[in-house]
Amino acid sequence: MxxxxxxxxxxxxxxxxxxxxxxGMSKKEYQQRTEAxxxxxxxxxxxxxxxxxxxxxxxxNKVIRLTSTGHGIQRTDTGTSQVWVELRNHTDYDxxxxxxxxxxxxxxxxxxxxxxxxxLTVPANGNAVYxxxxxxxxxxxxxxxxxxxx
Amino acid sequence: MTIRTLSVAAVAAALLAGCAPSQVDNVRGxxxxxxxxxxxxxxxxxxxxxxxxVAMTDEMMRDMLANRILAARATPPRIIxxxxxxxxESSSIINTNxxxxxxxxxxxRAANGRMVFVGRHYADMVEKERExxxxxxxxxxxxxxxxxxxxxDYRLGGRIASLxxxxxxxxxxxxxxxxxxxxxxxxxxxxxxxxxxxxxxxxQDNVLYR
Numbered sequence: 001m002x003x004x005x006x007x008x009x010x011x012x013x014x015x016x017x018x019x020x021x022x023x024g025m026s027k028k029e030y031q032q033r034t035e036a037x038x039x040x041x042x043x044x045x046x047x048x049x050x051x052x053x054x055x056x057x058x059x060x061n062k063v064i065r066l067t068s069t070g071h072g073i074q075r076t077d078t079g080t081s082q083v084w085v086e087l088r089n090h091t092d093y094d095x096x097x098x099x100x101x102x103x104x105x106x107x108x109x110x111x112x113x114x115x116x117x118x119x120l121t122v123p124a125n126g127n128a129v130y131x132x133x134x135x136x137x138x139x140x141x142x143x144x145x146x147x148x149x150x
Numbered sequence: 151m152t153i154r155t156l157s158v159a160a161v162a163a164a165l166l167a168g169c170a171p172s173q174v175d176n177v178r179g180x181x182x183x184x185x186x187x188x189x190x191x192x193x194x195x196x197x198x199x200x201x202x203x204v205a206m207t208d209e210m211m212r213d214m215l216a217n218r219i220l221a222a223r224a225t226p227p228r229i230i231x232x233x234x235x236x237x238x239e240s241s242s243i244i245n246t247n248x249x250x251x252x253x254x255x256x257x258x259r260a261a262n263g264r265m266v267f268v269g270r271h272y273a274d275m276v277e278k279e280r281e282x283x284x285x286x287x288x289x290x291x292x293x294x295x296x297x298x299x300x301x302x303d304y305r306l307g308g309r310i311a312s313l314x315x316x317x318x319x320x321x322x323x324x325x326x327x328x329x330x331x332x333x334x335x336x337x338x339x340x341x342x343x344x345x346x347x348x349x350x351x352x353x354q355d356n357v358l359y360r
Binding site: 076078080116119150 | 188189190201204205208209211212213215216217218221222256259260261264349
């Protein structure tokens with residue numbers, strides 16, 4: 001008589017455990033996919049380019065193909081802003097990537113012309129510089145997105 | 151007997167074939183799919199495509215707005231952007247208005263008064279209305295009267311050139327495009343701003359551009 005409730009409990013616990021394990025996303029990857037994106041940053045929207053995707057128990061815990069070695073913003077002669085990002089390729093292969101910049105006011109409001117993807121080639125084990133100009137003359141913040149060429 | 155059997159079989163086969171109904175391929179059609187004109191679409195070849203038009207005009211627009219002669223004058227310069235002097239000398243089929251129209255529209259919106267655009271491609275329209283006003287067929291409107299329409303300070307010129315190559319073994323085609331944009335001083339004839347957009351594409355797909 002006592003065997004039946006025991007069996008049901010065991011099944012329930014088992015189901016809960018299986019459901020808990022079903023999430024294929026590690027805690028680290030979840031954090032990376034949901035973390036707040038700050039201003040004046042470079043984001044690799046293709047996670048295959050630069051990603052922390054496992055906690056380290058199974059498989060590699062970090063994939064780095066490209067990194068940003070530096071980025072910044074400066075004013076042009078007419079008062080518009082120019083963003084620059086230097087990308088470094090850590091692989092033995094040329095990488096075709098696309099980058100775009102969204103500009104924000106100092107208050108964080110998206111402004112300026114709509115961003116457009118711009119292609120650039122980062123040579124194997126080399127560096128390349130991406131540049132983008134704003135159309136407005138106010139002080140701006142930026143967020144640069146980098147992905148592999150579609 | 152064999153001939154008889156064969157005949158019966160042939161007649162049966164003919165009847166069966168005759169009974170086969172006409173078929174309608176009753177499947178759902180391919181719905182029209184909207185694609186982002188800023189990214190490569192499902193049909194892609196070696197020619198100039200929407201993402202190229204968007205990327206090159208956007209780059210030229212931003213670059214012109216960073217040029218002191220064009221975008222930082224106390225009196226905004228009058229600029230003409232149309233395809234009158236923008237030639238396609240490449241092997242790609244493209245309506246050059248796609249480039250010049252997008253450039254003018256985006257630049258006009260972004261310049262916000264830093265440049266004034268002369269609609270020279272609408273000159274006929276303006277002249278007809280001015281004639282009607284001067285003849286007294288219509289009244290003078292509410293804005294103002296001017297001696298003449300606006301003259302331009304700078305005008306866009308440029309060309310699209312290409313270099314093709316084909317691998318006869320793999321039938322892979324490669325096309326290099328060089329698109330130049332130049333702003334010419336309409337009094338002196340000097341070039342006050344230049345921009346170039348380069349790209350090379352390779353593909354095996356047999357894409358037809360129209």
